[in-house]
Amino acid sequence: MxxxxxxxxxxxxxxxxxxxxxxxxxxxxxxxxxxxxxxxxxxxxxxxxxxxxxxxxxxxxxxxxxxxxxxxxxxxxxxxxxxxxxxxxxxxxxxxxxxxxxxxxxxxxxxxxxxxxxxxxxxxxxxxxxxxxxxxxxxxxxxxxxxxxxxxxxxxxxxxxxxxxxxxxxxxxxxxxxxxxxxxxxxxxxxxxxxxxxxxxxxxxxxxxxxxxxxxxxxxxxxxxTLARAGARKPPTGAFPILFDRRVSASLIGHLLSAVNGAAVARGASWLRRDLGEAVLPPGMDLTEDPLRPRYPSSRPFDAEGLETQARRIVADGVLQGWTLDLATGRKLGMASTAAAARGLASAPAPGHSNVILTPGTHSRQDLIAQMGRGLVVTSMLGASVNGTTGDYSRGAAGFWVENGQIAWPVNECTIAGNLREMLMTLVAADDALPWRAAEVPSLLVGGMTVAGA
Known part of the structure; x- marks a missing residue:
């Protein structure tokens, strides 16, 4: 009827x-x-x-x-x-x-x-x-x-x-x-x-x-x-520390989440496929998923297969705890679903994340800029070349150049490159994460990457 x-x-x-x-x-x-x-x-x-x-x-x-x-x-x-x-x-x-x-x-x-x-x-x-x-x-x-x-x-x-x-x-x-x-x-x-x-x-x-x-x-x-970007120019080329501003830092953690997605692991297409139980973030850093946070846009009481969602630690004290699984990928890997299924109207369920929280640091964004000495603060990104199997990373970026621990001038038209496995192990988190985000991630300092500029 x-x-x-x-x-x-x-x-x-x-x-x-x-x-x-x-x-x-x-x-x-x-x-x-x-x-x-x-x-x-x-x-x-x-x-x-x-x-x-x-x-x-x-x-x-x-x-x-x-x-x-x-x-x-x-x-x-x-x-x-x-x-x-x-x-x-x-x-x-x-x-x-x-x-x-x-x-x-x-x-x-x-x-x-x-x-x-x-x-x-x-x-x-x-x-x-x-x-x-x-x-x-x-x-x-x-x-x-x-x-x-x-x-x-x-x-x-x-x-x-x-x-x-x-x-x-x-x-x-x-x-x-x-x-x-x-x-x-x-x-x-x-x-x-x-x-x-x-x-x-x-x-x-x-x-x-x-x-x-x-x-x-x-x-x-x-x-x-916008006014802070007036007069932007290319940065120098070389190896420098890079601070991913909180506006873009969630994208960095997003690559980690893609690598622990059971669908990629089952295909052998994840750069973390052999690292279950290994360190993937610095000691003391947790990556938690909590689909039950009240008032958050990504919260949900059950997944797309009718399983009960619950909080879980994807990474604990820097160590990878498990994959993100729906029923089918769990069966392929001989594991239980993590109640992570998501789907569209015309698509089958696939593993997904909601309400991800990275452990914040104890220092401010400005403290991390001062710690950099000389390097790049990235506030926006465009284009991407990320190899999901090897973790090789290259993206266009814009932001601000840092000299002597202070922002010196705005930057545009540069490329930053590295390997995600190495980048994530050098992370230092700021204390500036904002609420209501699907991924609550503070500004993140990466110890060293290649910058291609002037």
């Missing part, structure tokens, strides 16, 4: 109807997602409205498993006939897929009893913000940036809101769902003209509007960062 759009349980009905249709079409097992989302985005420029967008709708996704094969399909049409056709198409696709004996849903005994997100506080109750309010926030942020002497224009100022609900159902008996909300505000400011033009940004996103900085703070920070 087609779900009534006024029914508060319509997502549950849709997901369970998809599973039933898949079984009827011949699937051995099936799981389904139903997602209801709405979003508003307001862009302003030069004191006026530049663009307003609103989207809303329901989308559904189905994964079927039969004979050790699987296939996934999705649709925005959720009528009875469309659901039946989706199920038939998915089963037909699965029968042509390669066999993988490690595929399969969780045993019912593995499923969490928790079927909602109560206690996580990841959805703000109440009415969505009025578009006029979002426009006012964006205009205030733009005005704050433009009020700084030296800012020639604001390229973009954006305020947005999103509300998303999901429901997961499976033929093993699991059925559960939850909602999450997001508020975001950002500004991109420009200084100079022509070849001397420089830009930078500031932005924040949170579950609750009350947790956002004020528009004036966002605008002022975007202007401050």
């Amino acid at each position: 087609t779900a009534d759009p006024t029914d508060p349980f319509r997502l549950k009905h849709l997901a369970e109807a998809l599973v039933q249709a898949a079984r009827k079409a011949g699937a051995d097992q099936a799981d389904a997602l139903a997602v209801d989302g709405r979003a508003i985005g307001i862009d302003v420029r030069a004191g006026g409205l530049e663009q307003a967008e609103r989207s809303e709708g329901i989308e559904i996704g189905l994964r079927v498993l039969t004979g050790g094969r699987q296939a996934a399909v999705s649709s925005s049409d959720h009528g009875d006939e469309a659901i039946a056709q989706m199920a038939q198409r998915a089963v037909a696709m699965a029968r042509e897929a390669p066999v993988d004996d490690d595929l399969g849903l969780a045993d019912p005994s593995q499923l969490t009893a928790r079927r909602d997100a109560r206690g996580l506080d990841i959805a703000e109750e109440g009415a969505e913000p009025d578009p006029a309010h979002l426009q006012d926030m964006a205009l205030r942020a733009e005005a704050a940036a433009l009020s700084a002497k030296g800012i020639s224009q604001v390229e973009a100022a954006n305020a947005s809101y999103s509300h998303r609900r999901m429901w997961l159902a499976a033929s093993n008996g699991f059925s559960g769902g939850y909602a999450r909300t997001g508020h975001a505000l950002s500004v991109v400011a420009i200084t100079g003209e022509g070849l001397g033009m420089e830009r930078d940004y500031a932005g924040e996103s949170c579950v609750y509007a009350a947790d956002l900085p004020s528009p004036e703070e966002i605008g002022a920070l975007a202007a401050e960062r």
